[in-house]
Amino acid sequence: MSLPADTPPAVADVLGYLQHHLQELTERQNASEHTINATLAGLTAQLQQLTQLITAPAPTVTPPLIPPSPLPVSPPSPVPFALSKQQMRPKLPSPPDFSGEWSSRRAFLNSCMLYLHLAPEQFTCDKKKIFWTLAFFKDGRAAK
Numbered sequence: 001m002s003l004p005a006d007t008p009p010a011v012a013d014v015l016g017y018l019q020h021h022l023q024e025l026t027e028r029q030n031a032s033e034h035t036i037n038a039t040l041a042g043l044t045a046q047l048q049q050l051t052q053l054i055t056a057p058a059p060t061v062t063p064p065l066i067p068p069s070p071l072p073v074s075p076p077s078p079v080p081f082a083l084s085k086q087q088m089r090p091k092l093p094s095p096p097d098f099s100g101e102w103s104s105r106r107a108f109l110n111s112c113m114l115y116l117h118l119a120p121e122q123f124t125c126d127k128k129k130i131f132w133t134l135a136f137f138k139d140g141r142a143a144k
Helices: 010-055 100-117 127-132
Strands: none
Touching: 100 127
16 A cells, blocks of 8 residues: 655655554454355265264164073072161261361261261251251350
8 A cells, every 4th residue: 555755754654564463363363264164064064974873764673592591590598687777877977076177077077968868867957957967066166
């Protein structure tokens, strides 16, 4: 682009700068369009493959020539005694006493949550859960 001879140098510099950036933006746009077109072509190919899989007839399964022989079934062995839910669960340790220390809060909370989750029959309401948990607030700030 040619400028008139009386164009101030500052204006010519700004126009040159703008033309340079316009060219860079055009190149970026072309690269983006190329990437978008390549992605679109890949997605179109995948869509065609999926369509072929959906519309393809289902494979037929041929039954075996010889039917399998049934496995021998033995009667269950008698249980000498019945186990209660309490006996089937391992003995759970109680949570450690909580002093209110910030650094031990997560371990205490995890221990309480595990116990409450594994022994739900002991805690029939939220009030029992709260009182049980508060029983471990024995030291320091937690006791106060």
